[in-house]
Amino acid sequence: MLDRIVNYLIIVCLFQQLQAVKFWTRSARCDTQDPEAARFDLCQLTPDSVHVPRLFVTIRLLKVPVTSIKMGIMIGFASIQSMPLIDNTWDLCAYLAEPKRFKSFGRLFEYLAPFSNINHTCPYNHDIYVTNFTITRRAIMPLPNGRYAINTTYVLNKKSQISANFTFDLEN
Secondary structure: OHHHHHHHHHHHHHHHHHHHHHHEEHHHEEEOOOOOOOOEEEEEEEEOOOOOOEEEEEEEEEOEEOOEEEEEEEEEEOOOOOOOOEEEEEHHOOOOOOHHHHHHHHHHHHHHHHHHHHOOOOEOOOEEEEEEEOOOHHOOOOOOOOEEEEEEEEEOOOOOEEEEEEEEEEOO
């Protein structure tokens, strides 16, 4: 019985700690290096009533089909670019064809997938969107207070095409 009470108290304490996490949206910037290949129709990071950022992105693909997509992502403190928490590049088409091969990317992708139409293997002959993507408390690893940056780059059909960068503040 005592074990159950202790477990319950631990869960309550953890839940209370997670509830204290707050986000403040700072910026969203989406750029196209080749406006003839792709453009952003929408790039917006907005907070909701409880300080949770919500991301909305629409990428219009103008040169289709897109048969190759490489995605680079860097997540870290906005003020310290030389010390990222995550800094990696993945072949999105290879991941979609064989998800078990890319376990590290799989966790990130599984979190994003319900908010996006990136749900099939290449080629892509349609626009790509992310709607109402939310960074929730369950997705956050323990992080100190501070301003964070998420920088992404995308190489479409072996040419650098687009980038999307976001910053937000985190308070525990």
